[in-house]
Amino acid sequence: MKIFANAAEEEAITTAEGAVRRVLSYGGHLMLVQFTFPPDVTSLEHSHPHEQIGYVVAGEIDLFLAGSPTTRLGAGASYYVPPNVRHFIRTYAPTVLVDAFNPVREDFLKQG
Numbered sequence: 001m002k003i004f005a006n007a008a009e010e011e012a013i014t015t016a017e018g019a020v021r022r023v024l025s026y027g028g029h030l031m032l033v034q035f036t037f038p039p040d041v042t043s044l045e046h047s048h049p050h051e052q053i054g055y056v057v058a059g060e061i062d063l064f065l066a067g068s069p070t071t072r073l074g075a076g077a078s079y080y081v082p083p084n085v086r087h088f089i090r091t092y093a094p095t096v097l098v099d100a101f102n103p104v105r106e107d108f109l110k111q112g
């Protein structure tokens with residue numbers, strides 16, 4: 001459990017596609033994670049058993065979500081990814097996303 005977090009002080013993990021992931025607060029069944037992407041990045045297509053809600057803090061992305069039309073999202077937009085649904089994003093500008101996961105992404109806690 002981590003009750004308080006400051007993104008600038010959290011461990012930064014660089015993902016395979018070049019995003020920087022920082023685990024923020026988590027506990028019980030909920031986790032908050034910040035992702036910072038450079039422009040012109042396509043994340044890996046994937047799915048996971050977690051519910052995911054995301055918020056675009058800055059930047060611009062296309063969200064590819066199986067069963068839904070590709071949607072362009074900018075700062076202030078949010079999205080929901082159901083469990084086990086394949087998805088990925090493409091960035092068009094430096095982008096910051098904040099994602100909440102339920103349950104906690106145990107794989108992210110083993111990052112360092």
